[in-house]
Amino acid sequence: MDLSSFLTSVLTSFVIFVVLVLVFTWLSRRPGNAPVYYPNVLLRGLDPWEGRRRGTRSPVGWIQDAIAASEDDVIAAGGIDAAVYLVFLSSVLSILVYSGIVLLPVLLPVAGTDHGLEASIGIDSPNKSAQSSQDFSAMDRLTMGNVGEKSERLWAFLLSVYWVSFVTYFVLWKSYKHVSNLRATARSTPDVKPEEFAVLVRDVPKPSADETIKDSVDSYFRALHPSTYYRSLVVTDHTKADKIYQKIEGHKQKIARAEAVYANSKTESNPEGTKPTHKTGFLGIIGKKVDTIEYCSEQIKELLPKLEAEQKTTLRDKQQRSAIVFFNSRSAAASASQTLHAQVFDKWTVMEAPEPCQIIWPNLPRSIYERQIRQAVVYTIVFLVVFFYMIPITAISAVTTLENLRQKLPFLKVVVDQKIIKTILEAYLPQIALIVFLALLPTLLMFLSKAEGIPSQSHAVRAASGKYFYFIVFNVFLVYTLGQTLFKSLTTIINHPAEIVNMLGNSLPGAATFFLTFVALKFFVGYGLELSRLVPLIIFHLKRKYLCKTEDEVRAAWAPGDLGYNTRVPNDMLIVTLVLCYSVIAPLIIPFGVAYFALGWLIAKNQVLRVYVPNYESNGRMWPHMHTRVIVALLVYQITMFGYIPLKKFYYSPILLPLIAMTILFAYICHLRFYPAFAKTPLEVAQHELKETPNMEAIYTAYIPQCLKPDKLEDLDVFEDCQSHSTSRAPSI
C-alpha cells in the first residue's frame, strides 16, 4: 500500500468519525432522544440535563464531562467492572504513551535515514537499482524493513524491545495494585450484599432413603458450622414452574397492552372504544377470536393454581444435588467457601456464591465429573474452531489480493477477467460468509462457555472473552500476516525455497501498513458508531412509534444492556497485540494505538456514565484475565522480535531471551501476589463492619427464583417446610 492510498483511507475514516460525532452532538441534545443517550442516568432517577447545561451546549461538552468524572462517579454509574475496564484502557494508553515518547524520536530517524530497502532490491536485481527508490513509499521507509542487514542501527531496535517491556511491567504492576484496592474497597463496603453471606455447594452426595437433599445439606452444614450456619436453599429443577410463570407474565403483559390500546381507542368519535381482540391459534392468525383482556384474565386465573401446585411439587420432589447455604456473617461465609469440607473431593464442593441475578441455574447441579468432561469437550471444539477457521480466512486474504493473484498466476486471467465472476469473487461470497460467521461467533462462544457448567454469568463472560481473544489473535494477526506472505511470495518460493525465511521477514513490515489502516478504520468508524448510537436510536424510534403501547414496553425498547465485555475486551486486546508487535518494527503504529485507546477511554467513560447499565457486578474479576492477556501480547511481541531480528543477519537477538524469561517471571509474581485476592475473599476484607444488622430473611429471599417465590413473604416457612422431609413428609412415613 502506498502513502496516498493510506492517507485516503485514514482520512475517509476520520471524516466519517467527525460526521458521526457531530450527529451525536446534535441528536443527544434533543430531549426525545434522552432514553437512547442517557438511559443509565434515567434509570438512576437523575435528570440528564441537570447541572450539565454547559455539556449539552458545546459540542465538546461530553468530553469535558467524561474527563471531569472521577472514578467514584464511574463506580456509582457502572460498578467496579466498568471502572476496571476503564483502568484497562488507560493502562494500555499509558504503556503506549511511555513507549512512544522514546520510540518515535529514536527509531523513526534511525530507520528513515538508512537504505536497507534499496540495498535489498539492489542485491536481488542489480539492473533495477537505479529506479528502485520510488518503489518504496515514505511509509515503508520509516519501518525496520528499511534498516540494512547487519547494521549497527539494529541495536536501537533491540533495546527498544527492552524499553517497551519494562514500561509494560511498570504500568501493569501499578494497575494491578490499583484494581486490587478497588476490589478490596468494593468488597468491604458496609452495604449488605446477599452473595457475601452465601456459599454455593455442589456435588451434594445422594442422601439416604428417608431424607431429602435439603435435610442432608442442613444437617451436614449445621454440624460443621454450628454457630455460624443460618439456613440453606436447595436448588430445584424449576423449568416447568418457570414455564407456567412466564405464561402468566406474558398474559399480564398482553392485558396491559390491550388496556392501553383500549384506552387509546376511546377517541371523541368513538367514546366507548373498541375492545382489542386476538385469535387463540398459531401466531394469532387462526383460531377463535376472543376479547384479549377477558381471555387473558381467565387464563391467568386458570394458571395460578397450577403454578402453586407446580411450585409445591418442584420444591418437594425436584430437589437437585446442589444448594446455596447461608451464614450469619460475611467472614463465616468467606471462610467456609475456602475450606475443604469433605474427605473425598467429589462430594460437598463449596465455592463463593454468585450474585442471585447472575446464577445459571441449570449448571449448578452438574457433577464434578460432568463439568470436567464438558470442559474437555468444549476446549476441543474451541481449539478446532480457532485452528480450522484459518482456512476460510486464508481464502479471504487470498481473494482480497485477487489482483496480485492475477499478476502472479497469469493462467487465472481467463477466469478472473470475466466481469461477473470477478465481482462475485472479489466482493460478495467470502465476505458474507466471513461476516456471518464472525457475527455468530460471540454467541457461539458464549453458548460453549455456558455449556462448560460454569455457575455464573460473569464467569461465562470471562470464559467466552478468553476464547474469543485466542481466536481473534490467532486468526487475524497470525494468519493474516502469513496469508499475505504466502501469496506475495508464491512464485519466489517455487523458484527458491530457501528464500521463504527472508520473505517472511520482509512481509512483517509490509503487513504493518495494513494493520495501521485496520486500527485507524476500527477506531474512527467503530467509535463513531458506538458514540452516536445510530442503530439503537433508529430501533428505539421505530419501536416507540409502531410497536410500544405501554410504558413498560417503551422502557424495554430503550433498555441499554451492558458493555458486552465478551466481545469488547478481546477486540481491544487484538489492538494491543497488534500495536505492541509492530511498535518496534513500524513505530508509526504507536500514535494510532494511542489515539485508539485515548478515544476508547473517553467514549467508554461517556457510555458508562450515561448509557450502559451493568447486568451483574463481579467486583473486577475480569482484571486478572485482562492482565494475563496483555502479558500474552507482550510475549507474542517478544517472540516475534526474537524471530525477526536474526532475519536481518543480526545475531545479537538472544539478548532478548532474558526478557522472555523476565516476562514469565513477572506474570508468575503478579499471579502469586495479587490473584488469590481475586479468586477468594480475604478474611481481612470480609471482616469489615456492616452498616446495619443484615436482614437474613431478605438475603435468603434474594436467592429464591422468581417463579418459585410465594406471593407473600410470610409464606417463606411453608417454602422451607416443603423442601425438607422431617416436617412435611415425616408423618406420612
Place this chain on the structure above:
Amino acid sequence: MDLSSFLTSVLTSFVIFVVLVLVFTWLSRRPGNAPVYYPNVLLRGLDPWEGRRRGTRSPVGWIQDAIAASEDDVIAAGGIDAAVYLVFLSSVLSILVYSGIVLLPVLLPVAGTDHGLEASIGIDSPNKSAQSSQDFSAMDRLTMGNVGEKSERLWAFLLSVYWVSFVTYFVLWKSYKHVSNLRATARSTPDVKPEEFAVLVRDVPKPSADETIKDSVDSYFRALHPSTYYRSLVVTDHTKADKIYQKIEGHKQKIARAEAVYANSKTESNPEGTKPTHKTGFLGIIGKKVDTIEYCSEQIKELLPKLEAEQKTTLRDKQQRSAIVFFNSRSAAASASQTLHAQVFDKWTVMEAPEPCQIIWPNLPRSIYERQIRQAVVYTIVFLVVFFYMIPITAISAVTTLENLRQKLPFLKVVVDQKIIKTILEAYLPQIALIVFLALLPTLLMFLSKAEGIPSQSHAVRAASGKYFYFIVFNVFLVYTLGQTLFKSLTTIINHPAEIVNMLGNSLPGAATFFLTFVALKFFVGYGLELSRLVPLIIFHLKRKYLCKTEDEVRAAWAPGDLGYNTRVPNDMLIVTLVLCYSVIAPLIIPFGVAYFALGWLIAKNQVLRVYVPNYESNGRMWPHMHTRVIVALLVYQITMFGYIPLKKFYYSPILLPLIAMTILFAYICHLRFYPAFAKTPLEVAQHELKETPNMEAIYTAYIPQCLKPDKLEDLDVFEDCQSHSTSRAPSI
C-alpha cells in the same frame, strides 16, 4: 550375559541372603542384642519376648509375626507413615502379581517358540545362520527380542501393555482410597495433637514502630477470629540461646559421664576412686588439667544466668516475621489454615502448622520471595546434577565393559593390557568415585531441599525423595540402557549410521538381563543386610564396650532412627520403573519384581514393628508422591513400548496412544478426587469430638523451642510478656 553366569550371579546373591537370614535368626535370639533387633519394642516399654516365644524359637518366627500383625499394630508401632509405606509395597506387589498371572503364561510361550533372533542374524550375515542358534541363551529366547519382525505375535505384547496398565489403575485407585481413609481416621482420632490446633503464619508484615511483631500478630488474628483465637507464639532467632543451651547440656552429659567413671573406679583396691579429669584446651589435649565434675558444674553455674539473659533478649528483640497461632478448636484451626487472610498474598501467608518436633525453625521467617528464589536456584542445581551426572555414569558403564572396548578398539590394547593400569581402571577409581558420590547424594539432596525454605522435616524428606527419584530413574535406567547400546554398537554406527535405531531396539531386551541381575542382587543382598542389621550391631557393641559409660549414652548408641523414606522410596521406585518397563519386553523380570516387593514388604513390616522409630508423623502425606511416581513409571513404560514396538516393523503401536492419554486422565482424576484431603484438612475430619477438653497450655508449650523453655511452666506468662510490647516495654516508652 549368558544363562550360566546369570544363574551364578542370582545363586550367589541367594546364598548370601540365606546366610544373612540365618545370622539374623541366631543373633536376634540373644537377649544382649535386643536393643539392636527390638529397639522400637523396647522404647514402647514392652518386653520383646513376651508372647513371642514361638517367634524366637523357629527361624521363620519373625515371618509369622510379620504376617500376623494387623495394620493397626503397624500404626501403633510406626505410625501412619510406616503403614502407608507398607501399603505402597503391597500395592506394587499386587500390580506385579496380577500382571504376572496373565503375562507369564501368555508371553513366554509366544516369545519362546519364535525365531526372531536367528532370523535377524541370518539377515545380517547369511553365512553364519547355521551356527547362530547357540549364540543365544535361553534367557534371550524368552524376551520380545526373539519375536520376528511384523509378526502377528506382537499383538499379544501390545495388548499386554493394556493389561498391565489397567491392573495398575485398579490397584492404585483402591490403594489411594484406602490410604485416604487411613489418613482421615488418623486425623479424626480423639487424641489431642498440638499441630491440629495451630496454624503457621509466615510473611508477617513489618509492624509499626511502636509495636512488636507479637503485638501485630495478636491484634490481627484476634480481630479476624474473635471467638476462636487462643494465643500466638512468634518465631525468634534463637541460635545464640540454643548455643548456650547446648553447652549446658554438654556439660551435664560430661558430669554424668564423669560420675559414672568415678563410680566405676571405686574398686576394692582403690575404694576412694580417681576423680576423672580433663584438659580445657583444644580437644582436651592441651590446656590446664581440671577436675571434670567440678569444672563442669562451675561452667553450668556461669552459663545459666547467661542463658536466662539471652532467652529474654531473644524473646524481646529477636522476633522474626513468622509465628505459630493457636486456636481453641481443631475445626477453627483447619478453617483458618485454608482461608486467605490478606488482600495481598505476600503478607500473612497461613498454612497448616507442622508437628513441633519437625519444624525447621530457620526456614520459617523466610519471605515468600526468598522462598521462590531459593526454590528456583535449587531446582536448577538439581537439574544440573541429574543431567550431568550421566557423564561419569557413562564412563563407568564403558569401563565395566573394558573387554568389549579392547575388542572393538584394538589400538587401546597397548594401554589396557598393562596389568596395573587395567586393574586400576577396571576395579577401583570409577567405582570409588561412583560410590562416594552416590553415598553423598541423599545428604546433598536433603540439604538442597531444606535450603528451599520448606518449613517441616517431613516435607523436606518428600522433596528430597522426589529429587532422588528423578535422579535415579534418569541415570540408572535411561543412561545405563543408552550407554550399553552406544558401546556395543560403536563400530556398527561408524559403518552404518542408519542402523542406530535398530541397535537401540535390540539393546532393550539385552539390558533386560542386566536389570534382572540388578534386581536380584539388590533384594537378596540389600534385604539380607537390612534384616540382619550387621552394621548397627557391630557399632552398638563396639560403642557399648569402649565408649558408653552412662545409661543415656548406651541408649543413644542403639537409637534406631526412622525408615529413611528419602532414599528408601526412590530405590523402590527405581525397581517399579524397571520391572514395569521390562514387564512385556522380558516377562521373566516379573517374578523377580514380585520377590523383591514380597520380601520387601515382609522385611519392612518386621523392621517397622521391631526396629525403626518414626521421627515425625505426616499422616501419610507421602502417599500422593508415591502414587504420582508409580504413574510416572507407568508413563515411561507406555512411552518406551510405544517407541519400541515400531522397531519390530509392527505399525499398530499408535493403539497405545489412547492408553497414554488414559494414564494422564487417571492421574488427573485421582488428583482431583483425593489430593485435596492430603493437602488440606477437611472440616468433616477436623470436626470429630475430642477425648478430653484440650489443655491449651500444653499445646502452646509444645511449640516453645527447648532452649527457650523456662524452667518452671508457671513462668509462661513472663515468656508471653517478653514478646509483646504492650505489657513489658510500654511503661518505658
